[in-house]
Amino acid sequence: MDIASMSYQNTLLSIAGAGLLTHLIFKRTETHEPSHLAALLLGFPAALTPLVMHHSSSILGAGSTTFLTFWATLGASIITYRLSPWHPLAKYPGPLICKASKLWLAVLSLHGKQFTYYAKLHEQYGDVVRIGKSGLSSILPSVTRLTSASCSTGPNELSIRDVAAVAPMMGPQGFPKGPFWDGRIPEAQTVKPMIALRDKTEHTRRRRPWTRAFSTAALKGYEDIITTRCVELVETLAHQEGTVDMAQWISFFAYDLMNDLAFGGGTEMMRDGDVDGLWHLMEAGQKSAIFMSHVPWLGALFLRFPKFANDLKAFREHAKKCVMARLLRGSPHKDLFHHLIDEDGVAANLPTIFEVISDGGVSFYAARSSKLLKQITRLRLQAEIDELGDDAMDYAKQAHLTYLNSAMCVPHSQPTLSYNPTLSPASTQKRKHASVPAGPERQPALRRRRKNHRAPALLACLYTSYVPKGTSTFIPFFSLHRDPRCFSPLPDAFLPERWLPPAQQAELEPGLFTDTEQENSTVVLNANAFIPFSVGPSNCVGKNLAWMEMRMLVCRLVQAFEMRFGEGYDPGRWEEDMLDYFVTIKGRLPVVLTPRK
Template identity: 25%
Template sequence: MLTTLFLSLLACGALYYIGSAIYSITLHPLASIPGPLVCKITRIPYWYVSISGVDVPWMKTLHDKYGPVVRFGPTDLSYASAEGWQDVHGPKVQEKALEFFPRPVNDTPPMLTQTHEVHTRVRRVFSPAFSTRSLKAQEPLFLKYAGHLTSKVSEVGRDGKEPIDIGALLNFTTFDVMAELTFGHNLGMLAKSKNDPWVESIVGWLKMLPLVAMINYYPILRVTVFDKLQPKWVSKQREKHCAFAEELVNKRLEKGSTKPDVWKFVLDDKGQGLALPEMHSNAEAFMLAGSETTATLLSGAIFYLLKSPQTLNTLVEEIRSSFKSQEDLTLENLGSLKYMTACIKEALRVYPPVPIGSPRNVQKGGQMILGKWVPEETRVSVHHWSTYHSEANFTEPDSFIPERWLGTDPKFANDNFAAHQPFGYGYRNCIGQNMAMHEMRLLLASILLKYDLDLCEESKNWADQKSFALWIKPKLMVRAVPRVSEKN
């Protein structure tokens, strides 16, 4: 009796799955959108490559085969075009697919993952802290850390006698900068040439993001497996991480400060109703978004410059002919360097710090995207890497050629520059992009003003990396020899 019942239930389950599979590839509203047959039935292929850290080249392969729109899951679409940015991230409000983000420990999401209404309110509060006025006020702080970085390069590299991991020094610098802007004091990482345990926990958590996304995607897994079997050290680490951020924010608020950090500009405007838990969660988000990505881009820029000697020489000539000392590297002066800006833009294209897409849920009623009606509850995203490395968008897309951004070479006249949106597009674009651009210009110029760099043999294939939402970077070993004028 029980055996018969079990077999009947098994047969019903099999029939349901087979029926769902047939519907998904024949009658489903997304059935006509190209993609691998198995991906139209199940998300398992995506989960496999995502958890393996190879989803970026996998998605690029799909776009190369199927075109600017790919169905990579039963209800998942990826785009690789300028029109995709306009339709997915444009005027029509689409909420973020929250299963791709871990649940906040304090149950208060940062504005990054908030609903449109809350995001708009919180962003309005923080906007003064990232304005041109605040950036100008923060300029001495950035110059201070640029000086610390160049001194540390000499100290660690013994004036070019020893190779250094320039990527690590950049990470220490950007985290210290963001900590001072967010908490009122740095973490001492650059001074100690060592990661703070709190920062290590942030980076370590990145590798778990694909697994977290899969568990959140299937609520039954979270209820029946993860919540019950999750190792205690994981939850304790997250709780400790959140508590540390809260403590630093609370101390900064209690002590007060006249320094032009984030809270100075927010509190000067009375906080506009920003709740304390919102301060905590957003401070934690700023630390990662404003540091890891900046250091990643700078590491990529240095790597590609060292692999392109002629390009490096052109940039070095621009910097050294424009500036005599680090004190000359002001916001206005750096912004006038056309070739420097072109190099950073090209690095953001060839090696975007966030290579994946940021998925949105199509809202009730559906939406037209690239001329095709997409039903509600479909997850849609524009894939940075695939878009920037597409021959349909850029000439010689896999080559590092800053000249394409100067508008002087007809070879690149047909490049679709609107497809390049490394800071996002629309109302949810990066609030700190102007700050990031200045910091990238300043740190890169500071290094190249003082040092001649040479890539070590062990880092020749540095760009061969896995990705778990962000790149997992190996050491970037270089020799940094003080230029002749710096020795005298």
């Protein structure tokens, strides 16, 4: 047909058809290459503009008509499909705005309150909520068996608040990691940090030196380092007057300690304060990082620009400098990097220098685990620690303090309460405020039978449901740890007694645990739902160090001080001020310290 003879209506239909074709291309490729995006979103409608020239009086008018028609059709096609009953996740409930685009959650995450948003969604929609689509288009309506292969299509996403999903999703045979980290790591970075690895075999290989670094023997060598920093914090706090911000001081303590443990020293925040702005830089970088995690295709695109996410890039450069300095100067003691670079010569395969540098920044984020210490001020805990006297800093004896373990670390083994002794223990406060409130992302991936041949569409079973290929899933720790079906009574409360044996529960809190006339008297403790350090092959490798650090510092602080909140401080503000940028950003905690005699 002669272009000049096409009617205006047919011309617009041709442009709309091009928009639909572009949607199909995005469905197949999920491309975020700038040249490909420019060709599809700009070049395609530009090439169609001459069709409208015969029906317009100016090039500007023709171009405006073409581009608006093309983009409107493309957008309408994408949104219509995502909201349609033909979408593979159509049966899962969720807000329309989340079904239409993950950009909504990406923007919401900048406010740091995504964990409370997820909690509200689960209260409204149930245990499985469809919360978004982070790719440019939508996945094809097919499903596949879970494997370790990566999936090229951008994910839809389900939030699952159900203890039955923990093992199949995160256990030894669970799903590989999702694309959460893809938007935070530049594509040009060929060696990814271990935490970002989606290949399960490669992750296992890279994790081995970390496992040695946090073994029982290695932890024994860290005791003196931790003790020294605990003593320094107590002595520093003893010279402070009036109300102190314990959140800030424990952050400084944790940062100094992790530098000692990871790099053989290098910072003195407890002595000098954050003079270089490193703690601020670490936290500020998380804001842009969480946005990019929600829309990894956009993060991969933006990270190509040198001025984007400056805080994040600056802190990673600082971490690399710390690693290089440690490699050059060595360490006076067996620190974390002693094991990571295998200075004992026990590893069959040494990690490359690029792998060591890439993993260096992860050590800094371990400093955040100490935030749990700030609310443990009960008299029962104080009395138990006082009984140790001069042995209060003996880690072996700390491990047997019943109330300390219940307030912080180890739930009592009670089969009748569904306690699984193989699970990672952690504190009740960590149950309330996990360091990663939203939980880590997982994604069923494509299985490959042989090169360039994909398996037929098969089902990947996740507890009672099915997860289509390319669908990201995660368990919101904040919501699961407050589920009354798993923790009762008072699922939202800091209640160390819930982890004690029944006899001690009845003795210490008879009104809660023995009064059968009370509606909330039924004791429920399902430790399978208690996963603050995650579970499975990708769980927190440093959890044993976190327990040691928390026990030792709590014992030292409780022995040294009487603690109360600052005048006029509402403890409810702690949760209100807490921000979630994948890792938790905490607010102020004003405390008055009185030295004990």
